Amino acid sequence: MNACVMSADDQALVQGVLAGERRALAKTITLIESQRLDHQQRAQQVLSALLPHTGRSVRIGISGVPGVGKSTFIESLGLYLIGQGKRLAVLAVDPSSTVTGGSILGDKTRMELLSMRTEAFIRPSPSSGALGGVAERTREAMLACEAAGYDVIVIETVGVGQSETAVADMTDLFCLLQLPNAGDDLQAIKKGVMELADLVVINKADADPTAAQVARSHINNALSMIAGRGEDWAVPVLCLSALSAPEAANGVAQMWQEVERFVATRNESGRFQVRRQQQARGWMWQQIERELRQRFRHHTAVADHVAQFEADVVAGCMTPGDAATRLLSMFKG
Amino acid sequence: MNACVMSADDQALVQGVLAGERRALAKTITLIESQRLDHQQRAQQVLSALLPHTGRSVRIGISGVPGVGKSTFIESLGLYLIGQGKRLAVLAVDPSSTVTGGSILGDKTRMELLSMRTEAFIRPSPSSGALGGVAERTREAMLACEAAGYDVIVIETVGVGQSETAVADMTDLFCLLQLPNAGDDLQAIKKGVMELADLVVINKADADPTAAQVARSHINNALSMIAGRGEDWAVPVLCLSALSAPEAANGVAQMWQEVERFVATRNESGRFQVRRQQQARGWMWQQIERELRQRFRHHTAVADHVAQFEADVVAGCMTPGDAATRLLSMFKG
Numbered sequence: 105m106n107a108c109v110m111s112a113d114d115q116a117l118v119q120g121v122l123a124g125e126r127r128a129l130a131k132t133i134t135l136i137e138s139q140r141l142d143h144q145q146r147a148q149q150v151l152s153a154l155l156p157h158t159g160r161s162v163r164i165g166i167s168g169v170p171g172v173g174k175s176t177f178i179e180s181l182g183l184y185l186i187g188q189g190k191r192l193a194v195l196a197v198d199p200s201s202t203v204t205g206g207s208i209l210g211d212k213t214r215m216e217l218l219s220m221r222t223e224a225f226i227r228p229s230p231s232s233g234a235l236g237g238v239a240e241r242t243r244e245a246m247l248a249c250e251a252a253g254y255d256v257i258v259i260e261t262v263g264v265g266q267s268e269t270a271v272a273d274m275t276d277l278f279c280l281l282q283l284p285n286a287g288d289d290l291q292a293i294k295k296g297v298m299e300l301a302d303l304v305v306i307n308k309a310d311a312d313p314t315a316a317q318v319a320r321s322h323i324n325n326a327l328s329m330i331a332g333r334g335e336d337w338a339v340p341v342l343c344l345s346a347l348s349a350p351e352a353a354n355g356v357a358q359m360w361q362e363v364e365r366f367v368a369t370r371n372e373s374g375r376f377q378v379r380r381q382q383q384a385r386g387w388m389w390q391q392i393e394r395e396l397r398q399r400f401r402h403h404t405a406v407a408d409h410v411a412q413f414e415a416d417v418v419a420g421c422m423t424p425g426d427a428a429t430r431l432l433s434m435f436k437g
Numbered sequence: 438m439n440a441c442v443m444s445a446d447d448q449a450l451v452q453g454v455l456a457g458e459r460r461a462l463a464k465t466i467t468l469i470e471s472q473r474l475d476h477q478q479r480a481q482q483v484l485s486a487l488l489p490h491t492g493r494s495v496r497i498g499i500s501g502v503p504g505v506g507k508s509t510f511i512e513s514l515g516l517y518l519i520g521q522g523k524r525l526a527v528l529a530v531d532p533s534s535t536v537t538g539g540s541i542l543g544d545k546t547r548m549e550l551l552s553m554r555t556e557a558f559i560r561p562s563p564s565s566g567a568l569g570g571v572a573e574r575t576r577e578a579m580l581a582c583e584a585a586g587y588d589v590i591v592i593e594t595v596g597v598g599q600s601e602t603a604v605a606d607m608t609d610l611f612c613l614l615q616l617p618n619a620g621d622d623l624q625a626i627k628k629g630v631m632e633l634a635d636l637v638v639i640n641k642a643d644a645d646p647t648a649a650q651v652a653r654s655h656i657n658n659a660l661s662m663i664a665g666r667g668e669d670w671a672v673p674v675l676c677l678s679a680l681s682a683p684e685a686a687n688g689v690a691q692m693w694q695e696v697e698r699f700v701a702t703r704n705e706s707g708r709f710q711v712r713r714q715q716q717a718r719g720w721m722w723q724q725i726e727r728e729l730r731q732r733f734r735h736h737t738a739v740a741d742h743v744a745q746f747e748a749d750v751v752a753g754c755m756t757p758g759d760a761a762t763r764l765l766s767m768f769k770g
Binding site for chain 2: 148151152155156158159240243244247322325326381384385387388389391392393395396397400413414417418420421422423424425426427428429431432
């Protein structure tokens with residue numbers, strides 16, 4: 105679609121990704137994550153070429169507080185799926201890495217068994233940039249993984265900031281991992297996160313089966329209070345343990361069965377495709393609005409006055425409407 | 438603050454509002470609600486002059502589904518407050534009126550007893566414009582009411598669309614009215630609305646006291662699942678009836694006691710003022726972003742292409758990032 109023709113290197117990259125070559129996929133994602141303008145333009149060309157081959161995976165978001173056992177769970181799930189003849193890619197949106205360059209989710213080589221399998225592609229979160237930018241690059245990395253033929257894309261995040269909304273917004277099914285403590289840990293369910301969940305898994309349930317059942321009943325109760333969730337799907341709450349091997353296998357199989365039931369239900373109602381279409385439209389507008397805000401804030405006259413006007417508004421000596429009107433009149437768009 | 442000097446008429450308007458004259462207040466709000474550009478400029482001048490005299494009321498948002506008894510409740514509350522020597526203004530954000538010109542909240546003269554009292558000022562919702570614009574005008578009308586010396590501003594809305602968020606966002610305390618049916622009606626609590634509530638009132642509780650207690654326990658349970666709500670305030674859930682006179686008086690007095698406790702608690706922790714400051718800053722940016730979106734959508738080149746690009750993105754034949762970049766390059770800001 106771009107005026108300039110794709111280079112031979114980039115054409116080779118596209119062919120490599122489409123052939124399912126891990127090295128080509130990794131290089132493509134590096135290109136997507138690059139902050140360099142020429143890289144970004146190349147990435148968009150490569151993505152445009154890959155686009156007709158995307159959309160055929162199941163996109164799963166997985167979130168939970170640090171310590172809930174996300175890595176172990178994803179590893180169990182991954183090994184189970186490989187056993188079912190599937191290939192999976194694991195990506196991450198790590199809000200900590202975007203702020204500090206450090207990472208809560210850590211090095212993905214924690215998933216030792218999974219990372220040794222050729223059927224799995226594991227990629228840590230891009231470690232710089234604002235959340236919006238990271239989310240955008242993760243979405244594009246997801247498209248590249250789909251073009252490379254992965255059947256399942258897992259996008260991991262932690263219960264911090266807006267990252268859960270961002271991940272729910274780029275996946276077909278959002279799975280919330282919980283600990284079986286009915287007390288303080290349940291309180292840690294952030295505002296609005298329960299509403300994002302299509303599936304809740306109480307992990308480490310074997311540590312305290314009674315507590316897990318109490319937690320399950322509390323969560324079911326909370327879910328019943330959330331109306332308008334999509335009438336075709338009652339959010340299941342599963343108890344499982346990803347630690348002890350046989351129970352883990354059972355639990356993960358049960359979880360995957362729910363995923364398949366979700367996909368079948370939503371395909372039948374047409375809502376599977378509708379959600380993806382809404383997401384795509386939403387991403388476009390998010391990016392446009394982010395860029396408009398940036399242009400506005402960086403506009404010379406606006407940048408000179410915005411802090412003072414904001415202070416006046418906060419102090420109550422200028423109405424928000426007046427301040428907005430004045431700043432907008434400085435910004436000739 | 439504006440370059441041009443205020444007209445004698447508008448100066449008289451300001452004086453009238455500050456003297457608490459209802460006619461001057463009504464005319465000022467009409468000016469605020471006008472879509473005419475010259476009126477909007479005059480309204481901003483008038484508001485700037487009133488601004489030093491604002492901020493001294495308690496701003497209360499009240500929401501609930503049609504039929505929950507909002508008008509009766511607000512009338513009882515208003516009469517109670519007048520009995521306590523207070524003056525109150527009742528405004529509305531009615532999402533139905535912004536779309537259809539009709540109104541769910543209806544003619545405010547429903548509050549027959551209250552509307553006859555000089556201590557009360559009742560104003561229906563502006564009946565045109567998008568919700569963002571209506572919310573903005575209601576906020577400004579609220580400031581005018583404060584300058585006119587009203588002690589309590591009640592802003593009423595219904596459980597439809599985004600209007601509840603908008604009202605919670607312009608008030609100090611958001612009160613959710615509920616019916617005592619534990620079944621389908623409780624399900625009608627919309628996504629995220631419970632999280633907005635600082636106070637929940639189960640109205641018409643006398644109709645079925647047992648059901649009301651069940652509803653109360655369900656709502657308490659749901660509230661306990663919402664973390665990060667502000668550690669200094671546990672949201673009270675009250676059962677009351679606004680229909681039968683003596684119980685109504687008791688219930689409303691109890692409700693007002695909770696409001697006063699809330700205000701005292703939040704003043705002590707400093708969060709009362711912080712919430713207002715955050716709201717003011719948020720309003721400024723909301724207005725800026727709304728206007729930037731409008732300018733973008735109405736830009737000639739963008740307007741010519743946006744529908745096609747959006748369709749391509751939804752159909753999966755253009756990446757959201759690519760579409761955003763192309764549209765933004767057309768929009769020279």
